[in-house]
Structure formats: C-alpha cells, structure tokens
Amino acid sequence: MNGLTIVRHPLVQHKLRLLRDRASSIQLFRTVMRETATLLCYEVTRDLPTVPIRIQTPVAETEAHELAGKKLVFAPILRAGLAMAEGMLDLVPSARIAHVGLYRDPVSLNPVEYYFKAPVDIAARLVIVVDPMLATGHSAIAAIDRLKAAGVADLRFVCLLAARPGAEALRAAHPDVPIWTAALDETLNDHGYIVPGLGDAGDRTYGTR
Numbered sequence: 471m472n473g474l475t476i477v478r479h480p481l482v483q484h485k486l487r488l489l490r491d492r493a494s495s496i497q498l499f500r501t502v503m504r505e506t507a508t509l510l511c512y513e514v515t516r517d518l519p520t521v522p523i524r525i526q527t528p529v530a531e532t533e534a535h536e537l538a539g540k541k542l543v544f545a546p547i548l549r550a551g552l553a554m555a556e557g558m559l560d561l562v563p564s565a566r567i568a569h570v571g572l573y574r575d576p577v578s579l580n581p582v583e584y585y586f587k588a589p590v591d592i593a594a595r596l597v598i599v600v601d602p603m604l605a606t607g608h609s610a611i612a613a614i615d616r617l618k619a620a621g622v623a624d625l626r627f628v629c630l631l632a633a634r635p636g637a638e639a640l641r642a643a644h645p646d647v648p649i650w651t652a653a654l655d656e657t658l659n660d661h662g663y664i665v666p667g668l669g670d671a672g673d674r675t676y677g678t679r
C-alpha cells in the first residue's frame with residue numbers, strides 16, 4: 471500500500487509473535503510492547519535530517535553529525551499508545567510528548583476525545599503519532615485531525631498492527647501522513663477487532679479485563 475511501510479525486521483516479527491500469543495502474560499506483553507516500539511522508532515526516524523558539526527574526540531578533531539531542527543514530539547493515543555511511547559523515549563529521550571486522550575466507543579466504534587495536552591510550540595515540530603492498534607482507523611484519523619487543528623503540518627503514524635480497512639481509511643483521510651507498522655492484517659471482526667490481531671492492546675497492557 472502506498473505510504474505504508476511494514477517493518478519486516480526479524481526481531482520485530484519475533485516480538486510481534488509474542489504479542490499476538492494469548493498465552494503471553496501481562497508482564498511479558500508490556501515489556502515486549504515497549505521493546506517493539508523502540509525498534510519501530512528506529513525505522514520511523516531513519517530519514518531524519520542531520521547537520522554536520524565539528525567536534526573534538528580524545529584523539530583528534532573530526533566531523534560528526536547531529537539531528538537537525540527542533541526536538542521530535544511523540545503523540546501517544548491513550549491509553550495503549552503510552553506503553554509504546556515509553557519504548558520510543560528509550561531511543562529519543564529528549565522528545566516532547568503530546569497526550570491524545572481518545573477511547574473507541576464499543577458500540578458505534580467512534581472515537582471519543584477526553585484529553586489533549588501538547589507542547590505549546592507543537593506546530594513547528596515533527597509529530598509521530600503512536601498507537602499499537604490501527605483497526606477501523608477512526609481513532610488515528612481523529613487524533614491527526616486534532617493535531618492538525620493545533621497547527622501541526624509534519625506528521626507520521628506508527629503502530630504495531632494495522633488492519634487493511636483502517637490503513638486504507640487513514641491513508642484516504644490523511645494522505646500526507648505515512649504509516650509504519652509491524653504487520654498488516656486483512657480483516658476486522660463484528661466488534662471492530664483486528665483478525666487475527668492480538669486482542670485489546672489497552673486491556674492486555676494494563677490488565678483491565
């Protein structure tokens with residue numbers, strides 16, 4: 471799919487196998503979710519611009535490279551996106567965080583916003599929206615609508631698992647926002663869950679069901 475990158479790295483696929491497995495404990499699920507997010511962060515930041523800088527090593531002066539521009543923003547969609555954001559912060563500890571509080575109404579499958587808090591200068595930054603699950607795509611579309619309304623123009627979306635209908639909906643609604651995922655599953659069930667999926671990511675992370 472145009473604008474969608476599937477991260478096929480063997481470590482990512484091995485960790486996704488653990489996340490999909492219903493036998494994995496909450497503790498394992500949480501740990502592996504975080505680790506997988508770190509690996510996905512590596513991929514989603516692969517083409518960030520750098521600038522040359524002269525530095526002094528203990529031995530000689532040399533040219534090195536550092537990230538250009540303002541610090542990144544990670545925008546986790548609550549709740550399940552939080553565990554992923556922690557894993558991404560392991561790799562980019564100076565990133566800013568925009569919390570996007572949304573839950574999906576279980577009957578209508580429409581997103582309901584309950585919280586939004588972002589850096590004041592977010593409009594000038596690259597924002598990477600983070601949520602493990604892209605199912606119908608409604609939550610991701612609403613989160614990105616909200617961030618664009620706050621002035622953000624440079625956005626990426628990263629998830630663990632995307633369903634084809636949700637990925638297509640997100641690409642149609644926001645064609646300027648590229649997607650990174652560890653896998654693309656074909657379908658959703660009657661309750662809007664990804665099949666085969668991994669179940670409810672928030673409940674499996676926080677032990678709420």
Ligand SMILES: O=P(O)(O)OC[C@H]1O[C@H](OP(=O)(O)OP(=O)(O)O)[C@H](O)[C@@H]1O
Nearest residue numbers: 548549550573574605606607608609672
């Ligand atoms: O693509 P969609 O059909 O909108 O579904 C995906 C959304 O559903 C889940 O969140 P949920 O509403 O379960 O909230 P939670 O993270 O608090 O459990 C998931 O983390 C996404 O945000």
Ligand SMILES: O=c1cc[nH]c(=O)[nH]1
Nearest residue numbers: 605663664669670671
């Ligand atoms: O399969 C799904 C769909 C939405 N939210 C989840 O946590 N899992």
Ligand SMILES: [Mg+2]
Nearest residue numbers: 670671672673
């Ligand atoms: Mg949930």
